[in-house]
Amino acid sequence: MSAPQPEMKHDPMPAQVQEHQPGLESEMTPAPDYRPRYPGAGRLAGRVALITGGDSGIGRAAAVLFAREGAKVAILYKDEHEDAERTLALIREEGSEGMAVAGDLGDKAFAEDAARQVAGRFGRINVLVNNAAEQHSQPSIEDISDEQLKRTFATNIFSQFYMTQAILPQMQAGDSIVNITSVTAFKGSEELLDYASTKGAILAFTRALSAKMAATGIRVNAVAPGPIWTPLIPASFDAERVARHGQDVPMGRAGQPNEVATAILFLACEDGSYFTGQTLHPNGGSLVGG
Secondary structure (H helix, E strand, O other), rough: OOOOOOOOOOOOOOOOOOOOOOOOOOHHHOOOOOOOOOOOOOOOOOEEEEOOOOOOOHHHHHHHHHHHOEEEEEEEEOOOOHHHHHHHHHHHOOOOEEEEEOOOOOOOHHHHHHHHHHHHHOOOEEEEEOOOOOOOOOOOOHHHOHHHHHHHHHHHHHHHHHHHHHHHOOOOOEEEEEOOOOHHHHHHOOOOOHHHHHHHHHHEEEEEEEHHHHHOOOOOEEEOOOOEEOOOOOOOOOHHHHHOOOOOOOOOOOOHHHHHHHHHHHOOOOHHHOOOOEEEOOOOOOOOOO
């Protein structure tokens, strides 16, 4: 009989809140870990990637990792200018080129204009990472206002349609789309009803689009993170809830953005060449999907 395994103990996150969605990475304590862990291997050499919500959190970690792997990287973001400038500096530190475009991704006209700007600067777009999202904790479905409902759907799922519509015509065989959904698409969330609903829609969108695009050689996949330490957390919950973030998963801690970025890279590059319509689950051990 094997000896019992020691229980892993993890310190809680410091209690903190932010008043503005989707939150600022520069105001978080401790800072999220976005740094790639290994030297690059040229897995995205010669490629151009566009990452929505790329200024901070998972988007920043993906942007820096993509740059290390040789991609030129464009980030779209709402209005977190300081975070965006820091991400651009990190892309340059990796020896690559970056650009940033600020605006409302829930606005189709902005999505189309941003795609034109990126293609105009870099000549093409090979990888689209639909990552931008917002969430608003509410105790009851009756507390979700019509404005909040429309806003959450516009940012989380409409933006993915808009960006895909704008970029897909210029993609070709070997290019890829990675949509960021969530563990809440599989498990639900009693305090994030509208957010979880959008993440379920992203899952269906990914599966449907992947089937449509398979014959073209363009792959479409998803990543469904669990509790990750990003600016969205202190911008969404009260201080007590933030301090407990991630403690209810089997690994007993929140994940870091760089623990999700590697899954995104795998699906974006040729390492994932036989993956389409699939979802990866960096979630700390929560068993979902059967």
